[in-house]
Amino acid sequence: MEKRTIGRSGIQVSALGFGCWAIGGEWADTDGQPLGWGVVNDDESVRAIRRALDRGITFFDTADVYGTGHSEEILGRTLAGHRDEVVIATKWGNTFDPERRIKLDQDTSADYARRALTHSLRRLRTTHIDLYQLHLGDADAETGAALRDVCEGFVREGLIRAYAWSTDDPERAAVFAEGPNCAGVQHQLNVMEDAPEMLALCARENLASINRTPLAMGLLGGKYVAGQKARAGDIRSAPPAWLKYFDAEGRVTPEWAGRIDAVRQVLASGDRTLAQGALAWIWARSPHTIPIPGFRTVGQAEENALAMEHGPLTPAEFAEVEKLLNEG
Numbered sequence: 001m002e003k004r005t006i007g008r009s010g011i012q013v014s015a016l017g018f019g020c021w022a023i024g025g026e027w028a029d030t031d032g033q034p035l036g037w038g039v040v041n042d043d044e045s046v047r048a049i050r051r052a053l054d055r056g057i058t059f060f061d062t063a064d065v066y067g068t069g070h071s072e073e074i075l076g077r078t079l080a081g082h083r084d085e086v087v088i089a090t091k092w093g094n095t096f097d098p099e100r101r102i103k104l105d106q107d108t109s110a111d112y113a114r115r116a117l118t119h120s121l122r123r124l125r126t127t128h129i130d131l132y133q134l135h136l137g138d139a140d141a142e143t144g145a146a147l148r149d150v151c152e153g154f155v156r157e158g159l160i161r162a163y164a165w166s167t168d169d170p171e172r173a174a175v176f177a178e179g180p181n182c183a184g185v186q187h188q189l190n191v192m193e194d195a196p197e198m199l200a201l202c203a204r205e206n207l208a209s210i211n212r213t214p215l216a217m218g219l220l221g222g223k224y225v226a227g228q229k230a231r232a233g234d235i236r237s238a239p240p241a242w243l244k245y246f247d248a249e250g251r252v253t254p255e256w257a258g259r260i261d262a263v264r265q266v267l268a269s270g271d272r273t274l275a276q277g278a279l280a281w282i283w284a285r286s287p288h289t290i291p292i293p294g295f296r297t298v299g300q301a302e303e304n305a306l307a308m309e310h311g312p313l314t315p316a317e318f319a320e321v322e323k324l325l326n327e328g
């Protein structure tokens, strides 16, 4: 499949990126709410990243807070020796304690942005970040404008190449887009949850639409059924208010499972798996999209990377999915 471009930056990446939240391992907030995806095996994470590289993946998305620095460390260690072949996106804005693996608070100051960037560069073993992203989706527009200007300064210093806001609000994304080196927005998009206003903004402003939660936090991987409970220690087992797919007890809700059942056959047609079909829907949705599915195993890395060989849904398949979801 052809490559995609990170908006105005012109930086070319594989059409699929790899989301590195889960490989951060376990961490929590100050109340003990799990914020990771449970225990992960670092050796497996390293093997999975290597498999991704072998399969042509050149784009990796992480955040300083994932595993309170651990995700960046694993990525930095594994990509050492490949730095010129890959494009790295990370995020800042949350404060955390790596000793206790706890997320503490948020910090929107310019000083903190510089300190956070310095630490990310060290953990990622690099001299620059390709795409630096504000991780506070609900920060106010005024704060966003100030941090956009801070990012422009980082570009001038050669510390970052481009920047983006991770937010689901097109108005906030538009504030960042006023900066010449803003190249994208990271937002939620999957076959069950479209984002037409954000995609229109990306088309108008030439921004990459970097798609988090493309597999609906695992549901579109196909192994969860209605009522199934997520593992203890996994964020899905005790979901915060914003996490929709699992109920308060960590069980897959029948509503979301039903929506997947409605489109399963079309997505998983041909030689595609359900996960590959879900990624194919995103590519068909807009030429600006770059899905970044998370992964925990070599098998998932392999299956997701191979989705690029199938490419986007055909227009007929895309229309069929729309029809089925509308009927549902």
Ligand SMILES: NC(=O)c1ccc[n+]([C@@H]2O[C@H](COP(=O)([O-])OP(=O)(O)OC[C@H]3O[C@@H](n4cnc5c(N)ncnc54)[C@H](OP(=O)(O)O)[C@@H]3O)[C@@H](O)[C@H]2O)c1
Pocket (backbone or CB within 6 Å): 018, 019, 020, 021, 022, 037, 061, 062, 091, 135, 137, 166, 186, 211, 212, 213, 214, 215, 216, 217, 218, 219, 220, 221, 222, 223, 275, 292, 293, 294, 295, 296, 299, 300, 301, 303, 304
């Ligand atoms: N605020 C933000 O900026 C923000 C928020 C969310 C995510 N993100 C970014 O977006 C990335 C992706 O989103 P996400 O991790 O929330 O959700 P996702 O990509 O929708 O789901 C990822 C999960 O699905 C399962 N999975 C992956 N590939 C699979 C396959 N082929 N078959 C079956 N199951 C599979 C794995 O979990 P199990 O095997 O445990 O089910 C994996 O951890 C993150 O890693 C992160 O980089 C950013």
